[in-house]
Amino acid sequence: MYADEKDLRGLYAITLAAFLLLSLKLGALVQYFQQTHHIFLDVNPSAASADWFHLTDEIETARQSVESIQLQANQRLIKAGQIIALGDAAIPQPEIPACPVANNQCPQPIANVIDTPIKTVETKTETPAIHSPTGDTKPIDTAASVLPMADPNLSHLPAIDTPIELQAGDKVLLVGDSMMQGLGPHIVSSLSRNNGINTIDMSRHSTGLAYPHYYDWPNTILQKLQSEKINLLIIFIGANDTWDIVINGRYTGFGNPKWIEVYSERVENIILTAKAYNVRVIWLGAPPMGREKMMDRVPVLNQIFESAAAKYPGVVRYVPTASSLSSDGKTFSKFIELPTRGKVMVRTDDGVHFTANGQRLLAQLALSQLVLHPFDKKLAAKNNLSVLSQSSSSSMSSMASESSASSTQIEIQTVALETPQAVEVKSTAKTETDSLPIIQENQE
Amino acid sequence: MHYLSPEFALVFLVFIWMYWRAGWRYGPGAQNQLLLIASYLFYFSFNWRFALILLIFSLVILGLARLIPDGYGGRRRWPMILGVVLALINLGIFKYYNFFREEALYWLSPLFNTASLPALDLLLPVGISFYTFQGLAYLISIGRGERAPASWQHGLLHLSFFPTLLAGPICRPKELLPQIETELDRNITAPDLAYLLLLSALIKKVWLSAWLAETWVNPVFANPDGYHAIELICAVMAYAWQLFFDFSGYTDLVTALALFLGFQLPRNFNQPYLAKSISEFWQRWHITLSRWIRDFVYIPLGGNRGSWGRTQFNALVAMTLSGFWHGASMTFVIWGIWHGVGVILQNIWQKIGFRLPGLIAQIITFIFVCIGWLMFRAEDWQSVELFFAGLTDWQTLPRLNWPGLIVAVLIFFWAATKAETTINRGTELLARWPWWIKSILLVSGALLVIALSPPGMHGFIYFGF
Numbered sequence A: 001m002y003a004d005e006k007d008l009r010g011l012y013a014i015t016l017a018a019f020l021l022l023s024l025k026l027g028a029l030v031q032y033f034q035q036t037h038h039i040f041l042d043v044n045p046s047a048a049s050a051d052w053f054h055l056t057d058e059i060e061t062a063r064q065s066v067e068s069i070q071l072q073a074n075q076r077l078i079k080a081g082q083i084i085a086l087g088d089a090a091i092p093q094p095e096i097p098a099c100p101v102a103n104n105q106c107p108q109p110i111a112n113v114i115d116t117p118i119k120t121v122e123t124k125t126e127t128p129a130i131h132s133p134t135g136d137t138k139p140i141d142t143a144a145s146v147l148p149m150a151d152p153n154l155s156h157l158p159a160i161d162t163p164i165e166l167q168a169g170d171k172v173l174l175v176g177d178s179m180m181q182g183l184g185p186h187i188v189s190s191l192s193r194n195n196g197i198n199t200i201d202m203s204r205h206s207t208g209l210a211y212p213h214y215y216d217w218p219n220t221i222l223q224k225l226q227s228e229k230i231n232l233l234i235i236f237i238g239a240n241d242t243w244d245i246v247i248n249g250r251y252t253g254f255g256n257p258k259w260i261e262v263y264s265e266r267v268e269n270i271i272l273t274a275k276a277y278n279v280r281v282i283w284l285g286a287p288p289m290g291r292e293k294m295m296d297r298v299p300v301l302n303q304i305f306e307s308a309a310a311k312y313p314g315v316v317r318y319v320p321t322a323s324s325l326s327s328d329g330k331t332f333s334k335f336i337e338l339p340t341r342g343k344v345m346v347r348t349d350d351g352v353h354f355t356a357n358g359q360r361l362l363a364q365l366a367l368s369q370l371v372l373h374p375f376d377k378k379l380a381a382k383n384n385l386s387v388l389s390q391s392s393s394s395s396m397s398s399m400a401s402e403s404s405a406s407s408t409q410i411e412i413q414t415v416a417l418e419t420p421q422a423v424e425v426k427s428t429a430k431t432e433t434d435s436l437p438i439i440q441e442n443q444e
Numbered sequence B: 001m002h003y004l005s006p007e008f009a010l011v012f013l014v015f016i017w018m019y020w021r022a023g024w025r026y027g028p029g030a031q032n033q034l035l036l037i038a039s040y041l042f043y044f045s046f047n048w049r050f051a052l053i054l055l056i057f058s059l060v061i062l063g064l065a066r067l068i069p070d071g072y073g074g075r076r077r078w079p080m081i082l083g084v085v086l087a088l089i090n091l092g093i094f095k096y097y098n099f100f101r102e103e104a105l106y107w108l109s110p111l112f113n114t115a116s117l118p119a120l121d122l123l124l125p126v127g128i129s130f131y132t133f134q135g136l137a138y139l140i141s142i143g144r145g146e147r148a149p150a151s152w153q154h155g156l157l158h159l160s161f162f163p164t165l166l167a168g169p170i171c172r173p174k175e176l177l178p179q180i181e182t183e184l185d186r187n188i189t190a191p192d193l194a195y196l197l198l199l200s201a202l203i204k205k206v207w208l209s210a211w212l213a214e215t216w217v218n219p220v221f222a223n224p225d226g227y228h229a230i231e232l233i234c235a236v237m238a239y240a241w242q243l244f245f246d247f248s249g250y251t252d253l254v255t256a257l258a259l260f261l262g263f264q265l266p267r268n269f270n271q272p273y274l275a276k277s278i279s280e281f282w283q284r285w286h287i288t289l290s291r292w293i294r295d296f297v298y299i300p301l302g303g304n305r306g307s308w309g310r311t312q313f314n315a316l317v318a319m320t321l322s323g324f325w326h327g328a329s330m331t332f333v334i335w336g337i338w339h340g341v342g343v344i345l346q347n348i349w350q351k352i353g354f355r356l357p358g359l360i361a362q363i364i365t366f367i368f369v370c371i372g373w374l375m376f377r378a379e380d381w382q383s384v385e386l387f388f389a390g391l392t393d394w395q396t397l398p399r400l401n402w403p404g405l406i407v408a409v410l411i412f413f414w415a416a417t418k419a420e421t422t423i424n425r426g427t428e429l430l431a432r433w434p435w436w437i438k439s440i441l442l443v444s445g446a447l448l449v450i451a452l453s454p455p456g457m458h459g460f461i462y463f464g465f
Helices: A005-024 A026-037 A057-090 A110-115 A178-195 A217-227 A257-276 A298-311 A356-367 A377-382 A401-409 B006-026 B028-044 B048-067 B078-108 B128-143 B152-160 B173-181 B191-222 B229-260 B278-284 B287-301 B308-326 B330-352 B358-377 B381-390 B402-431 B435-452
Strands: A171-176 A198-201 A232-236 A245-247 A250-252 A280-284 A316-319 A335-338 A342-345
Touching (some): A005 A026, A005 B006, A005 B191, A057 B402, A178 A232, A178 A356, A178 B191, A245 A257, A250 A257, A257 A280, A257 A298, A280 A298, A280 A356, A298 A316, B006 B028, B048 B128, B191 B229, B191 B402, B229 B381, B229 B402, B278 B287, B278 B330, B278 B358, B287 B308, B308 B330, B330 B358, B358 B381
Parallel strands (some): A171 A198, A171 A232, A232 A280, A280 A316
Antiparallel strands (some): A245 A250
16 A cells, blocks of 8 residues: 555645754753753753754844834733723822922932931831821931841841831732742732732743743843832742753753852842842742652752842741641641641642642741731722722831830731641741831832 | 643654554554554653553443443443443542542531541542543443444544543544544545644644733732722633633644544534523533533433423533533532523523524623633632622722733634634635645744743643543
């Protein structure tokens, strides 16, 4: 029997298509295989020149201009949508602080205030200084807008992990991979519902710090912090980082000194960015994994996270997750024992991700790091403090030493779920000292 | 190894050359052997236990089916009943055990403090719901005398045929088995249709479904009380289309794969959102599941042969079971009931003799289906309530491009009315061109889709069922 002419042409067509696609996308393919199967290490190809075909600069510029046109159209449509939905209320009112002519003590723009070195740090009043709608202004409590490490006069203070307090209207940024995508929604909804805090969930699956040319977290975070006032950054990564990375166009095996050096640099890069923008960071350690290749490697990542965090106390708090998700606090366990519900499945079959129960436990762990205040959405709406709109009025957390004493009574919000005995909710009140708390200022 | 992964593409390419060379040389028998080996290796690549479970399941079903003819022209009933029971127990253990365990504990705990059921560490074999239903259809059709039992090899391939293994279409024995058993040479009967289906799969799955998920569905469903009511409504519509693109894109892909192997698979989707009633929706959405439920649940219950009231009851039961098939969770059950109630309402409506203009009927059906999807997506009932509560929020500043989404949805509806003719004309047009132009078109299409779509590999929603 002979080959059918038509069948043969069909096979030719599909084969040629496959080869064309392969040659055009070889670089992406090599990277994909490297990332998923951990191969090519022995071959050690030059990763940079793997594409047979490169986009010329002209095509790249054209692509970028198309993209910017798209972006612009998108922005305009968003604006149009806001106006259709809300009418005039959607048009942002320019916030010009009314300044009585008779009194020359008008507050300077807040941005300038931050740079002014301030000697006294104690807040005088507990009431946040907000421009009252009637027009009479109080001088802004300058002390409240100063961060300890931003002030050279305070550098002698011991660096101690200070409580992370958030107020209604504050913004939290979530960064991470598919693990974060699992618990992000729980954090987002709890913070928004109970505390009136906005959360931006930027987590994205298949990302990490190992492949910056695939997804560049340090840069993405920098851009986000530049464009928006963020108060807290919660990071949860590692599921895609137990592989070799490309250094100077060569693959370097996981765990090599060089590997650790480069990876630590990327971790610290993020921390430094956060520090520069006065953003506190909660770095969640990666949980024990149920997959062979990842099992032994995750502790290496956690070691890096932990030691990087130790270098910047008061900026980063490293929070290990193993104790919440594992019966012995070290090895992978799919089920854990909860006091009231007995054995509960916390991990999914893939040995990496979490069940809804596991996600809630982790969200609870993250939220238990924070000092939060209950928030009533209706009450806030009444006071015209729309926290969910972007033009949110600035709220200040002026928490000085005298008020921090009272924060021991502040209700610590937790997710409505039983705490496993393994998780010891770290009471923020315990870690409090008389040292300076983080004082933050929304400057919108 | 997923169907849209580079690994699969490379292996499949090598495989089809082997497959066709074997066919040209030795005929379809050799191709069947290759297909059987490839199917099990493919499943093995997920987890060797899955392959073992499938093998045992298939052998039990096929063995019982062979016991049905009694040798005197009659049929025994017990092998069929035993097979159905065993298959359902198998599915129940893997898919529903932990659900029942947690529900039972939840309800028992106030009564018995020490209530405890062992937690089983079970891995849900991917595709088990699909091959269980395919196996049951085979067993029952032999029990009903519609066909004779297949040989072991053909039967094994019927239940493991790799394009349909993970998420259907759920084939009937009369559709797939004759194509396996054929002694005639196979042909790639419609290569041009296969190219278009490949392209359609990429557009739907890699681009549209992923785009809707990333920009609308995931952020809004994660935090419904942070969005304006209009955004919530848009997100539900986006989810409706995401589901359709995801699942029908997948179906297009496996249909194309089967075509390259010389097989034709039954149709699974027919522009469901153009439906003008709930029952019409189910004749257009996941068609192979709907007709399975119709033939093996609804009709055996009595179908519409009894009283009017009995018919409604049967419809409700069938729909509820269909919901439960989708997942071991109360939200899926409620979703099934929702559609059951929808069918009953529609029947009452018809009984009264009330008729609506087509467009309005279509819009009402779409809204009804969308509310259903809300439950389908939700993790628990609380999040459904939260979503509905969010619909009263008309004060929050919208942050997403909702006018853009509405335009996109209108385009999707318009495209749905044109899809059929576009595919037909496209195939005619392609047929006139030399093969290498088709390759270039395919590659350009693929590159365009890759450039437009968000990065990363996206899983298939329906693999979870």
